[in-house]
Amino acid sequence: MDSRKEVRSESLYKTYWLYWRLLGVEGDYPFRRLVDFIITFFITILYPVHLILGMYKKPTIQVIKSLHFISECLFCSYKFFCFRWKLHEIKALERLLQDLDNRAVSEEERNYFNQNPSRVARMISKGYLVAAISAIITATISGLFSSSRNLMYLGWFPYDFQATALIYWLSFAYQAIGSSLLVLENLANNSYPPITFCVVTGHVRLLIMRLRRIGHDVKKSDSEHTKELIEGIQDHRKLMQIVRLLRSILRLTQLGQFLSSGINISITLINILFFAENNFAMIYYAVFFAVMFIDLFPSCYYGTLMTMEFDKLPYAIFSSNWLKMDRRHNRSLIILMQLTLVPVNIKAGGIFSIDMGAFFATVRMAYSFYTLALSFRL
DSSP states (O other): OOOGGGGGGGGGHHHHHHHHHHHHHHOOOTTHHHHHHHHIIIIIIHHHHHHHTTTOOHHEEEEEHHHHHHHHHHHHHHHHHHHTTTTHHHHHHHHHHHEEEOOOOOOOHHHHHTHHHHHHHHHHEEEHHHHHHHHHHHHHHHHHSSSSSOOOSOOSSSSSSTHHHHHHHHHHHHHOOOOOOOOHHEEEEEEEEHHHHHHHHHHHHHHHHHHHHTTTTTTSOOOHHHHHHHHHHHHHHHHHHHHHHHHHHHHHHHHHHHHHHHHHHHHHHHHHIIIIOOOHHHHHHHHHHHHHHHHHHHHHHHHHHHHHHHHTTHHHHHSSSSGGGGHHHHHHHHHHHHHHHHHOOOTTEEEEEEEEHHHHHHHHHHHHHHHHHHHHHO
C-alpha cells in the first residue's frame, strides 16, 4: 500500500503539537520546563495583569482603544489553561482517531479522506497561521507608527518606561514579544476545534461508506457481512467516545471563544468608527476584526457538518442489503440503528451549540452594534 495514500490523522496535528512544544508544554528538549515556566508566568499570567493595571487612572478613550486586546489576552490565557488541563483527553482522542484510520482499507475511503478532510484540515491550519502572522505584523507596525512614543497597549510597569530610550524599547519589546506569544497560544487554542471537527466528519463519512456496502458484495458470505456490521458498531462506539471527549474538551474553551468573539467584535467596531488615529491603526483594527470571525467560523461550520454526517448514519444503515440477511444480522443492525438515532452536537458551556446558528447570531449581534455605533457617529 502506498504510504502517501494511507489515512493518517496524526499528520494533521503535527503543527498543532509544534505550537505546544514551542510554548514549552510538550516535548523533550533541554530547558523545556524553564521555557514553560517563563512563558506561563511572565506571559500567560503577568501579561494580562500588566494590561489590566495599565488602565488605572487612564483617559477613557485610551482604555477603550486597548480594551479589545486586553479582553482577547484574558480569554486567550483562560482558553490556554483549559486546553492544557485537557491535554490527556486530547491525546486519548487522537489515539481513537488512529484506530479509525486503520479501518480505512479501501481505496475509495483513502482517496476521499486524503482529498477532502485531510486537505481541508491542512488549509485551516495554514489559514490560522496566516491570520496570526498578519495580526502580529499589523499590531507591531501600528505601535511603531503611533503619534507619540507610547507603548503598543496600555500597561503598568514598576518604573517609568519613558525614562530613557533603552527602557522604553525594552518595555515595547516585552509587549511585542508577549503579544506574539499570546497569538501563538491562540493558535493552539483556536486551531484544534475546527481541525478535529473536520477529521471526525471525515471518519463519519468513511463509516457511512462501509455501512452502505454491507450485503452488496455477492462474493462474501453472510457471516462476513455480519462481521462487517459488528465492526461498524465498534467504529460507531469509538466515534461516540470521541464525541464525549470533544464535549469535555470544548465545553469551557468554546464558551470562552464565543464570549471573546462577541465582546471583541463590538469593541473593535467602536475603535474603527471613532478612535483609529492613522491608516496603520485602521488596518490593525480591521485585521483584528477579521481574525475574530476567522477564529469562530471554521469551528461553527465544521461543527454543523459533523452533526449532518452523523444524521446520515441511519440512512446509510438502511441502504445496506439487509433484506437478504439473516435474523442475527438484522438484530445487530436494529441495535446500531437505535444507537445512531441519538442526536450528536457539541455545546459550549452546555448552552450554545457549536454550529452555524451560533455564528450567524454573532454576526447579527455585530451588525446591530455597528448600526447603533454608526448612528452616534452621524
